[in-house]
Amino acid sequence: xxRLKLALLNVLRNGxxxxxxxxxxxxxxxxxxxxxGFFASMYEGMREGVIRSQLGHIQIYxxxxxxxxxxxxxxxxxxxxxxxxxxxxxxxxxxxxxxTPRLNFTGLLTDGSRSLAVVVEGINPEKEALLSSAVxxxxxxDLFEEDTDxxxxxxxxxxxxxxxxxxxxxxxxxxxxxxxxxRDVTAIGAISTGTREVDNRFMRMNLQHAQELxxxxxxxxxxxxxxxxxxxxxxxxxxxEVFQEQGLALELRSWSDLADYYHEVVNLFDGIFFVVQIIxxxxxxxxxxxxxxxxxxxxxxxxxxxxxxxxxxxEVMGLFISEAFILGLxxxxxxxxxxxxxxxxxxxxxxxxxxxxxxxxxxxIRIFTEADLLWKNGLFGLLIAVISSxxxxxxxxxxxxxxxxxxx
Amino acid sequence: MAVVKLKGVSRYFPVGNKPIxxxxxxxxxxxxxxxxxxxxxxxxxxxxxxxxIGAMDDPNEGEVFIHGKALSSLSDKQKSQLRSHYIGFIxxxxxxxxxxxxxxxxxxxxxxxxxxxxxxxxRAAQALAQVGLADFIxxxxxxxxxxxxQRVAIARALVTKPDIILADEPTAxxxxxxxxxxxxxxxxxxxxxxxxFLFATxxxxxxxxxxxxxxxxxxxxxxxxxxxxxxxxxxxxxxxxVG
Ligand SMILES: Nc1ncnc2c1ncn2[C@@H]1O[C@H](COP(=O)(O)OP(=O)(O)OP(=O)(O)O)[C@@H](O)[C@H]1O
Ligand SMILES: [Mg+2]
Numbered sequence: 319x320x321r322l323k324l325a326l327l328n329v330l331r332n333g334x335x336x337x338x339x340x341x342x343x344x345x346x347x348x349x350x351x352x353x354x355g356f357f358a359s360m361y362e363g364m365r366e367g368v369i370r371s372q373l374g375h376i377q378i379y380x381x382x383x384x385x386x387x388x389x390x391x392x393x394x395x396x397x398x399x400x401x402x403x404x405x406x407x408x409x410x411x412x413x414x415x416x417x418t419p420r421l422n423f424t425g426l427l428t429d430g431s432r433s434l435a436v437v438v439e440g441i442n443p444e445k446e447a448l449l450s451s452a453v454x455x456x457x458x459x460d461l462f463e464e465d466t467d468x469x470x471x472x473x474x475x476x477x478x479x480x481x482x483x484x485x486x487x488x489x490x491x492x493x494x495x496x497x498x499x500x501r502d503v504t505a506i507g508a509i510s511t512g513t514r515e516v517d518n519r520f521m522r523m524n525l526q527h528a529q530e531l532x533x534x535x536x537x538x539x540x541x542x543x544x545x546x547x548x549x550x551x552x553x554x555x556x557x558x559e560v561f562q563e564q565g566l567a568l569e570l571r572s573w574s575d576l577a578d579y580y581h582e583v584v585n586l587f588d589g590i591f592f593v594v595q596i597i598x599x600x601x602x603x604x605x606x607x608x609x610x611x612x613x614x615x616x617x618x619x620x621x622x623x624x625x626x627x628x629x630x631x632x633e634v635m636g637l638f639i640s641e642a643f644i645l646g647l648x649x650x651x652x653x654x655x656x657x658x659x660x661x662x663x664x665x666x667x668x669x670x671x672x673x674x675x676x677x678x679x680x681x682x683i684r685i686f687t688e689a690d691l692l693w694k695n696g697l698f699g700l701l702i703a704v705i706s707s708x709x710x711x712x713x714x715x716x717x718x719x720x721x722x723x724x725x726x
Numbered sequence: 727m728a729v730v731k732l733k734g735v736s737r738y739f740p741v742g743n744k745p746i747x748x749x750x751x752x753x754x755x756x757x758x759x760x761x762x763x764x765x766x767x768x769x770x771x772x773x774x775x776x777x778x779i780g781a782m783d784d785p786n787e788g789e790v791f792i793h794g795k796a797l798s799s800l801s802d803k804q805k806s807q808l809r810s811h812y813i814g815f816i817x818x819x820x821x822x823x824x825x826x827x828x829x830x831x832x833x834x835x836x837x838x839x840x841x842x843x844x845x846x847x848x849r850a851a852q853a854l855a856q857v858g859l860a861d862f863i864x865x866x867x868x869x870x871x872x873x874x875x876q877r878v879a880i881a882r883a884l885v886t887k888p889d890i891i892l893a894d895e896p897t898a899x900x901x902x903x904x905x906x907x908x909x910x911x912x913x914x915x916x917x918x919x920x921x922x923f924l925f926a927t928x929x930x931x932x933x934x935x936x937x938x939x940x941x942x943x944x945x946x947x948x949x950x951x952x953x954x955x956x957x958x959x960x961x962x963x964x965x966x967x968v969g
Binding site: 319320321323324327328330331619620622623624625626627628629630631632633719720723 | 777780782783802803806807809810811814815817819821823824825826830833834835837838839843846882883886
């Protein structure tokens with residue numbers, strides 16, 4: 319009781335020094351929480367962006383598509399019968415928001431004077447509108463089922479062909495049986511997926527129209543959107559079980575399997591975060607060690623006295639570590655509180671970030687303050703404080719008593 | 727059993743390449759209730775001797791026994807515990823903990839012994855009353871005079887009921903009037919509690935209160951004089967009024 323009180327009084331004793339130590343701890347906690355929270359929001363933005371513009375949460379393919387489909391995509395289409403059956407099975411799951419088919423192929427888009435290679439996606443416009451909520455219309459109007467020959471052209475492609483809304487184009491493609499065919503399409507609008515590479519060579523049209531062009535009733539994939547990204551693994555497992563039971567030769571890919579770019583960015587930024595963590599750790603550690611060593615020096619005679627009247631080395635160590643613990647606790651709690659306030663302030667200010675590399679849309683800065691991030695970094699601050707005190711505490715406990723007592 | 731026993735104790739300090747002999751083969755026994763004054767010129771080895779008896783320093787030769795235990799056989803932790811239970815210290819510059827009140831300063835050595843807060847508080851208050859500071863228990867050291875601070879320090883040394891209280895020039899920082907009061911207090915505490923006192927001092931007025939006078943010179947005990955006047959045992963034997 320009194321021993322703890324002494325630690326507390328010692329913290330209050332040199333207000334300026336304790337204040338500096340508290341600042342150092344708060345600096346550490348706040349910078350890590352803000353950075354972590356910003357990265358988390360960025361990851362989430364990227365993740366949800368890619369899910370809701372291109373990938374969905376889960377994609378279902380004919381077995382073998384991912385291994386051989388790039389050579390002979392027409393050999394690995396899901397046929398109409400399976401498509402219906404699977405759609406029904408998937409839609410039954412409560413975690414599923416929707417499931418929609420896509421037919422993908424490459425073609426040549428020409429406006430009469432110029433031709434460009436394009437990645438064509440035949441879609442169900444109504445369902446796709448729900449799934450691709452992150453796909454933005456940058457010109458013209460959205461695609462509807464009635465627009466039998468309507469096409470949405472990737473933003474970059476739209477610009478590079480110098481198109482205007484309503485322009486007539488011709489789309490040529492190799493059909494499923496290996497011959498060559500062409501269809502007229504009308505550019506009813508331009509879209510942006512958020513990924514520039516995609517926007518430069520991408521177009522969407524009605525599934526039926528695409529199927530006619532390809533002479534097929536099949537589709538390349540079924541895209542499943544869940545009501546929450548966190549259910550992905552669970553539904554993956556569920557579906558593969560169901561498909562096996564039903565004898566359906568299908569394979570599954572999650573958004574995470576398909577989002578290489580997302581993972582690269584996350585890895586890069588996690589690496590950056592790690593380096594920053596080390597730097598912050600070093601700064602805070604040095605700051606606290608420094609002030610603690612000063613406190614130990616100043617109190618040399620007192621340490622000698624405590625030892626003389628019966629305090630063990632452990633007692634002296636415990637005293638200084640307790641002081642650091644108290645400072646760490648206060649500093650971390652304050653750091654967490656200020657972090658939340660700052661995060662909310664910065665998010666509310668809607669400061670626009672510069673357009674990220676490879677992206678065609680920009681977002682305001684958002685900083686997440688998930689409980690996980692808060693308590694982990696709060697604990698981190700507390701730990702740094704305690705760890706920093708170990709060296710000074712050991713130094714204090716190892717003093718030669720007679721020398722310490724003579725110290726004025 | 728002797729409270730303190732030194733057998734052939736020597737202590738050297740390496741200064742340059744020729745070591746200084748601070749104590750040279752000292753033999754000494756202190757008994758319970760003695761009120762021993764340690765005299766000697768500056769540098770004669772008084773502080774060195776007190777530090778060795780206080781289990782804060784180790785001799786280069788010989789052995790120190792406190793409460794029958796050979797100090798050389800004890801670990802640092804055991805020595806700390808020995809100091810905690812059997813030895814009290816009074817310092818020249820009082821050495822109170824500035825952030826604690828008088829009561830807390832006196833309570834602290836009991837807390838180090840893990841004695842419960844309430845009991846420690848009661849005993850500390852009692853000890854402060856014994857040194858005449860009942861009205862000052864909630865003051866901080868900086869709100870006390872030098873004499874009062876030294877009384878708090880005495881209460882702190884006393885509160886654990888040690889075998890021996892060691893004091894290295896406890897009155898050196900006090901004016902002569904206060905010094906006399908402090909010495910009177912120590913004398914009466916010696917008689918009341920039977921605790922052995924050993925103190926180093928330059929003040930001669932202390933001599934009249936001593937039961938034994940030791941004189942050091944160049945690390946040797948050159949004089950060991952038993953006086954009859956204030957010895958506890960003698961007093962009790964002669965039925966003299968205590969206090
Ligand atoms: N830590 C040390 N290092 C080197 N020499 C020391 C040390 N401590 C004491 N000495 C030397 O040992 C001798 C005895 O010193 P000590 O402090 O015991 O004397 P003292 O009688 O207490 O003197 P004073 O009356 O001035 O306090 C002195 O010569 C002193 O210089
Ligand atoms: Mg001395």
